[in-house]
Amino acid sequence: xxxxxxxxxxxxxxxxxxxxxxxxxxxxxxxxxxxxxxxxxxxxxxxxxxxxxxxxxxxxxxxxxxxxxxxxxxxxxxxxxxxxxxxxxxxxxxxxxxxxxxxxxxxxxxxxxxxxxxxxxxxxxxxxxxxxxxxxxxxxxxxxxxxxxxxxxxxxxxxxxxxxxxxxxxxxxxxxxxxxxxxxxxxxxxxxxxxxxxxxxxxxxxxxxxxxxxxxxxxxxxxxxxxxxxxxxxxxxxxxxxxxxxxxxxxxxxxxxxxxxxxxxxxxxxxxxxxxxxxxxxxxxxxxxxxxxxxxxxxxxxxxxxxxxxxxxxxxxxxxxxxxxxxxxxxxxxxxxxxxxxxxxxxxxxxxxxxxxxxxxxxxxxxxxxxxxxxxxxxxxxxxxxxxxxxxxxxxxxxxxxxxxxxxxxxxxxxxxxxxxxxxxxxxxxxxxxxxxxxxxxxxxxxxxxxxxxxxxxxxxxxxxxxxxxxxxxxxxxxxxxxxxxxxxxxxxxxxxxxxxxxxxxxxxxxxxxxxxxxxxxxxxxxxxxxxxxxxxxxxxxxxxxxxxxxxxxxxxxxxxxxxxxxxxxxxxxxxxxxxxxxxxxxxxxxxxxxxx
Numbered sequence: 132x133x134x135x136x137x138x139x140x141x142x143x144x145x146x147x148x149x150x151x152x153x154x155x156x157x158x159x160x161x162x163x164x165x166x167x168x169x170x171x172x173x174x175x176x177x178x179x180x181x182x183x184x185x186x187x188x189x190x191x192x193x194x195x196x197x198x199x200x201x202x203x204x205x206x207x208x209x210x211x212x213x214x215x216x217x218x219x220x221x222x223x224x225x226x227x228x229x230x231x232x233x234x235x236x237x238x239x240x241x242x243x244x245x246x247x248x249x250x251x252x253x254x255x256x257x258x259x260x261x262x263x264x265x266x267x268x269x270x271x272x273x274x275x276x277x278x279x280x281x282x283x284x285x286x287x288x289x290x291x292x293x294x295x296x297x298x299x300x301x302x303x304x305x306x307x308x309x310x311x312x313x314x315x316x317x318x319x320x321x322x323x324x325x326x327x328x329x330x331x332x333x334x335x336x337x338x339x340x341x342x343x344x345x346x347x348x349x350x351x352x353x354x355x356x357x358x359x360x361x362x363x364x365x366x367x368x369x370x371x372x373x374x375x376x377x378x379x380x381x382x383x384x385x386x387x388x389x390x391x392x393x394x395x396x397x398x399x400x401x402x403x404x405x406x407x408x409x410x411x412x413x414x415x416x417x418x419x420x421x422x423x424x425x426x427x428x429x430x431x432x433x434x435x436x437x438x439x440x441x442x443x444x445x446x447x448x449x450x451x452x453x454x455x456x457x458x459x460x461x462x463x464x465x466x467x468x469x470x471x472x473x474x475x476x477x478x479x480x481x482x483x484x485x486x487x488x489x490x491x492x493x494x495x496x497x498x499x500x501x502x503x504x505x506x507x508x509x510x511x512x513x514x515x516x517x518x519x520x521x522x523x524x525x526x527x528x529x530x531x532x533x534x535x536x537x538x539x540x541x542x543x544x545x546x547x548x549x550x551x552x553x554x555x556x557x558x559x560x561x562x563x564x565x566x567x568x569x570x571x572x573x574x575x576x577x578x579x580x581x582x583x584x585x586x587x588x589x590x591x592x593x594x595x596x597x598x599x600x601x602x603x604x605x606x607x608x609x610x611x612x613x614x615x616x617x618x619x620x621x622x623x624x625x626x627x628x629x630x631x632x633x634x635x636x637x638x639x640x641x642x643x644x645x646x647x648x649x650x651x652x653x654x655x656x657x658x659x660x661x662x663x664x665x666x667x668x669x670x671x672x673x674x675x676x677x678x679x680x681x682x683x684x685x686x687x688x689x690x691x692x693x694x695x696x697x698x699x700x701x702x703x704x705x706x707x708x709x710x711x712x713x714x715x716x717x718x719x720x721x722x723x724x725x726x727x728x
Contacts, residue, residue, distance in 0.1 A: 141518070141541070141562055142588030142631070142656060207234050213241045216359040217352040218598065222345060226352075242360045243297045245353045246314075250290040252346060253317070257283040259342045263335065271486035272335050275327035278490045279339060282320035285460055285498065285526070286350075289313035289320075297357065307361050308602070308709075312528060312570065314354040315601040316548035319568040321347040322597060322634075323547070327488040351598050358600045402441065403505055403533050403719050407468060412445035419449075427477065428453050436461040446507065448474040458527070462499035469507035472536045472557065478510040482517035489542055493524035500549075502527035508536035515540040515561060515584045525551055525569070532556055533719050539564065540581065546571045546605070550708045554719050559615070563593035565605065566633065570708050572606045574722055580627045580649060582617040589618070589649075590656055592630035594637045604638030604668070605630075606702040609722060612641075612678065614649035622649045628656040629671075632663035640670040640693070640702045643725065650678030655685050664689055672699040699725055 206214070206224045210233065214223035223245075227233040230248050233241065260280050268276060293313050295304040305313070325343055328336045402410065414430045415422035422445075424430050430444045441464050448470040456477065458465050469475025479494030481487055494511050497504075502525065513520035522539040525532070528549035536557045537544045543560035546567035556576045558565060561583035565573075580589045591612070596603045612629075614622060627649045630639045655669055667689035671681065681692055693699045700706055705723040 142590055142628075204228055207236070209236060209238045209241055210234070213238060213245070213356050213359070214352070217355040219348040219352055222348050223352045223356075226345075226349060238360065240299070242357055243294070243299060245356045246290060246294050246297055249346075249349045249353045250287065250294055252349060253283060253286050253290060256342045256346060257287055260339065263338060266335055268335055269486070271488075272328075272331055272333060274487045274491045275331060276335055276339070278327045278488050279324040279343075281498075282324045286317040286320045288460060289317045290353075293357075310357060311354070311361075311600075311602045312549055314350065314357060315568075315570075315598075315603055316526070316528075318347065318350045318354060318598055318601060319548040319595075319603075321350055322568075322595070323490055327490065351600070354598065354600045402443070402466065402468075403503070403531075407445065407470065407506075410443060410445065410468065412443040412468065414444045415447065416444060416451075417447040417449070418451070422447060426453055427451050427456055431456070431458055431462065431465075434458075434462050434465055436463075438462075438464045440464060441466055441501075441503075443468060445469075446475050446477075450476045450478060452478050452480075454479075456495045457493075458497040458499045458502055460498045460500075464501035465497075465499055466503040466505070467507060468505050471506045472508050472534065474508075475506065476508040476510060478508075478512055479522075480511065480513045480517075480520070482511075482513040482520035484513075484517045489519040489521060489545070490524065490547075492519060492542075493521040493545060495522070496524040496526075497530065498526040500528045502530045503533070504531075504535055505533045506535065508538065510536070511539040511543065513540075515581075515587075518562075521545045527551075531719050540583070542566060548603075552704065552708060552719065552721065554721060560591075561589050562587060563590050563631070563633070565591060566593040566595065568595045568597075568601070568603045568634075569605075570603045572608060572702075572704050572708050573610055574608050574704070575610065576607075577611045577613055578607070579613055579615050580618055580647075581615045582621060583625055587625065588656065589625060589627035590631045591628065592639050593633040593658075594630065594639045595633035596636040596638050597634040599636050599666075601636070604640070604702070604707070606707055607639070607641045607644055608703065608725075609642070610644045612644060612646045612650060612676075614647050618649060626651040629654050630669065631656040631658045632667045632669075633658060635663050635666050636668070637663055638668040640668075640672065640699075641674055642670075642672040642693075642699055642702060644674050645676040646674050646678030648677035652680065652683035653685050654681075655687070655690060670698075670702075696725060 206228065210224060210227050214220045214227070217223045226248060227241065227244065230244055233244050236244055260283060292304040293310045296310050321343070325347065328339060414424065414433060416424050416427055416430050418425055427446060434442050434444065443466045445468045477495050481492040481494070483489060483492060492511070495509050509523040511520045511522040519542040520539055522543050523537050524545035524547055526547035526549060530549070530551045532553045534555045538559045540560055541562040541564065543564040544558055546565065546569040548567070548569050551569045551571040553571070553573045553576055557579060558576060559579040559581055561581050578591060580591065583589055592605050594605045614627070618625060628651055629641060654671070657664070664687040667687070669690045670693045672693035684690065703724050704721050
């Protein structure tokens with residue numbers, strides 16, 4: 132993860148080494164084309180949000196608000212109320228005062244104005260970033276720059292959809308939970324972008340830092356204003372969970388009884404358990420030339436953009452090592468099917484030692500909504516000595532990873548953002564090997580701790596929720612926490628912890644899971660002294676096994692032994708990641724509630 136890129140404190144005191152100077156890197160033709168497309172998209176967004184601003188102003192004028200107070204720099208009562216709910220109230224007031232029509236706006240209009248205003252600022256930041264593409268950059272700077280370009284593009288899309296959903300009288304693009312998810316993801320995008328430059332210097336960093344100034348805070352304010360306007364919180368005000376209840380108890384029972392979520396078609400529900408021979412794939416990838424294409428990259432390139440139907444890519448058995456494999460934002464509803472764990476292997480060996488950001492090291496990445504992977508091994512073979520090296524990175528909303536191996540050492544699985552579900556997977560690693568800021572549930576998975584480097588400690592999770600209004604966290608439900616043989620033989624020298632707080636509001640729970648004896652009796656590890664110990668939410672609910680004894684657990688204010696089924700239920704599939712009933716349509720069997728049967 133990008134923690135302060137090269138100086139990130141590892142458990143046991145290791146860091147990833149010093150930065151060195153590399154030859155200049157220049158963008159290729161494909162990158163230049165991407166810049167032009169982004170620039171055109173930014174202009175279209177600017178036009179759309181300007182029109183939306185006019186609608187808000189006209190609505191206020193027609194209702195008698197007019198331009199009254201436009202020269203008065205004192206905030207209106209509605210503005211003061213809205214900004215008092217944010218984490219950055221001074222910035223909130225000052226930014227809204229500069230927006231036409233805001234002084235005369237109602238509480239409801241201010242939700243729309245806040246999203247609109249922040250979208251404009253993100254669009255301008257993206258446009259500026261595109262303009263400096265031709266500057267000379269060494270490989271590490273280029274990596275951080277490319278991250279920002281991609282992430283700002285994602286944020287423009289997420290805020291555009293949110294704007295449509297909150298616009299007065301418009302046709303919503305998503306539900307309340309969808310908007311919370313998109314705004315939460317946009318905030319994570321900003322963090323990832325800025326953190327990529329943390330250990331770097333030079334003109335590119337300075338220019339990007341100037342353009343990104345206050346942007347993360349503005350996104351946070353938009354999220355807070357929207358969450359408060361929608362009612363905020365949940366049924367348990369003393370539980371810091373910011374998730375909405377969207378399913379009735381009867382609908383949850385029906386979905387549990389059928390073992391499938393309700394949103395998938397019958398065909399899609401069958402796909403995840405159907406034999407490969409019975410599936411009519413759209414593209415077949417085979418290294419021996421007996422398929423549609425020999426490489427996964429060719430298959431992704433030929434997959435449609437913005438597909439509303441499930442597009443299936445079958446990857447036959449073999450080891451596929453290709454550069455920068457990514458299912459991009461526009462490649463929606465793509466499903467990858469392999470021949471099984473250890474048979475279809477997608478691998479890579481990139482690490483931060485190659486002068487890349489953690490975000491850039493992934494052997495395979497997916498950001499297109501509706502991404503599904505089944506029966507595949509994702510691997511990063513860089514090894515423990517290369518430090519951060521991601522096998523699989525997912526930032527796709529409504530993503531499902533089913534019956535897959537995910538193998539690495541440090542930072543194996545990057546659950547970057549949005550809503551994700553992992554079922555029947557095996558995940559291997561050492562330091563922070565499940566990390567990110569998605570709203571993610573793991574069910575019936577085996578989580579394997581490996582032997583780390585000398586003096587290191589194993590930490591299974593590092594969750595980076597930085598804002599109390601984000602609907603994100605890691606829920607590990609009905610899983611097995613096991614030690615690999617090399618660790619088991621030396622576990623007295625290498626303690627393993629359930630997690631440590633990467634960001635201030637880090638949130639992780641283990642429920643009804645089998646915890647092996649290699650788990651340290653304290654359970655959890657500090658990130659840095661007392662950082663986040665008051666604000667994190669770490670919980671354990673009815674776990675079992677030799678590592679589940681609670682008598683010697685940490686005494687942090689934010690740690691809790693969950694005794695209430697109502698509280699634990701907040702972290703189940705039905706409550707934590709359902710949103711608008713997306714999971715049933717994938718066809719993956721799952722537990723909607725707490726029951727493990």
